[in-house]
Amino acid sequence: MNKNTRIYIAGHRGMVGSAIWRALEGKGYNQLIGKTSKELDLKNQEAVKNFFEKERPEVVIDAAARVGGILANNNYPYQFLMENMQIQNNLIDTAHKQGIDKFIFLGSSCIYPKLAPQPLKEEYLLTSSLEPTNEWYAIAKITGVKACEAIRKQFEKDYISLMPTNLFGPFDNFDLETSHVLPAMIRKFHEAKIQGNEPVELWGSGTPKREFLHVEDMADAVVFALENDFQDNLYNVGTGLDLSIKELAELIQKTVGHQGEIIWDSSKPDGTPRKLMDVSKMSNAGWKAKIKLEDGIKDTYQWFLENIDSIKQVKL
Numbered sequence: 001m002n003k004n005t006r007i008y009i010a011g012h013r014g015m016v017g018s019a020i021w022r023a024l025e026g027k028g029y030n031q032l033i034g035k036t037s038k039e040l041d042l043k044n045q046e047a048v049k050n051f052f053e054k055e056r057p058e059v060v061i062d063a064a065a066r067v068g069g070i071l072a073n074n075n076y077p078y079q080f081l082m083e084n085m086q087i088q089n090n091l092i093d094t095a096h097k098q099g100i101d102k103f104i105f106l107g108s109s110c111i112y113p114k115l116a117p118q119p120l121k122e123e124y125l126l127t128s129s130l131e132p133t134n135e136w137y138a139i140a141k142i143t144g145v146k147a148c149e150a151i152r153k154q155f156e157k158d159y160i161s162l163m164p165t166n167l168f169g170p171f172d173n174f175d176l177e178t179s180h181v182l183p184a185m186i187r188k189f190h191e192a193k194i195q196g197n198e199p200v201e202l203w204g205s206g207t208p209k210r211e212f213l214h215v216e217d218m219a220d221a222v223v224f225a226l227e228n229d230f231q232d233n234l235y236n237v238g239t240g241l242d243l244s245i246k247e248l249a250e251l252i253q254k255t256v257g258h259q260g261e262i263i264w265d266s267s268k269p270d271g272t273p274r275k276l277m278d279v280s281k282m283s284n285a286g287w288k289a290k291i292k293l294e295d296g297i298k299d300t301y302q303w304f305l306e307n308i309d310s311i312k313q314v315k316l
């Protein structure tokens, strides 16, 4: 891809979008375009159309979405369904109508059925029921995958969907109500440590298993997808390794240096029991994750300590 290509990164200030921006800048791409949600509300179809006509992007990377952990997904089903469909519909349809040939859509591993065989292969999509806590978000993401697939099938454009596993890293959301588990644990263990090793309350039973990918690996996968033509429409992005939430808690507790008790709040949902990605399709295409979970957690805790006064806390 030419370094002067006009690349629009929707959601360029988010955890993933900002990592993609840094990765592309680092590789010498010099025509990157980004707008905050205040400058351009992607739910507004007319505003999106005007923006595309003015800025004339040649490639679109969609990292803008209403994002949150299990509780936010469960408590705000309408926002997770409707805002995500509005944002992605406006981006995908406008890009297509403006003649843009390359579009990268980011979904999530929760698009796969709750009790699908493990590891999750791309072909398991729509084979049975979804996990109820996040089916709203999952359905929105599935419509995005299908919109890109339809454009590829009907118009032969390189519109692809990458399905990341659970992501973490710098610029994550550390709000204890709306965040994902990994940043929540970093904050909870850190705050409990400085309050004299108070007990830490975590959600659910600790038995569900999850896979975690560092956001810089995710950004690297997006750059790879940008620089290569893909033959198919849907690719999982992950490490292919998972661990239980209890094991994750022990790892983060050790990294942070907390020495107190862990209490499991069984009134909070567990979510899907397991969602390990089969990453062989992406690996056969030539891409693999590089950052080890332990190293990524150390790096993220260090980032948290350095940015403690300005950490993002998304309210809903």
Ligand SMILES: NC(=O)c1ccc[n+]([C@@H]2O[C@H](COP(=O)([O-])OP(=O)(O)OC[C@H]3O[C@@H](n4cnc5c(N)ncnc54)[C@H](OP(=O)(O)O)[C@@H]3O)[C@@H](O)[C@H]2O)c1
Pocket (backbone or CB within 6 Å): 010, 011, 012, 013, 014, 015, 016, 017, 035, 036, 037, 038, 040, 041, 042, 043, 062, 063, 064, 065, 066, 067, 087, 106, 107, 108, 109, 164, 165, 166, 167, 168, 171, 172, 173, 180
């Ligand atoms: N985090 C994960 O674990 C994870 C896992 C799998 C997939 N993903 C996918 O990765 C993508 C990025 O997620 P993330 O973790 O980076 O989320 P994030 O940090 O919350 O960033 C999302 C970005 O979307 C933008 N946005 C939201 N609503 C908007 C609107 N109406 N108009 C314009 N911009 C809007 C926000 O822009 P402003 O900052 O300007 O408001 C925000 O920066 C999403 O598609 C998500 O589904 C994330």
Ligand SMILES: C[C@@H]1O[C@H](OP(=O)(O)OP(=O)(O)OC[C@H]2O[C@@H](n3cnc4c(=O)[nH]c(N)nc43)[C@H](O)[C@@H]2O)[C@@H](O)[C@H](O)[C@@H]1O
Pocket (backbone or CB within 6 Å): 068, 069, 070, 071, 073, 108, 109, 110, 133, 134, 137, 138, 165, 166, 167, 178, 179, 180, 181, 182, 184, 185, 201, 202, 203, 204, 205, 208, 210, 245, 268, 269, 270, 271, 272
């Ligand atoms: C990647 C995203 O993952 C989300 O699912 P999901 O992995 O369960 O989302 P998380 O919120 O990361 O939770 C993962 C697991 O960690 C447990 N957990 C334990 N303590 C905590 C805590 O303090 N905070 C949080 N947040 N969890 C906690 C939680 O019950 C669940 O079993 C989906 O809802 C989204 O749609 C999306 O797909």
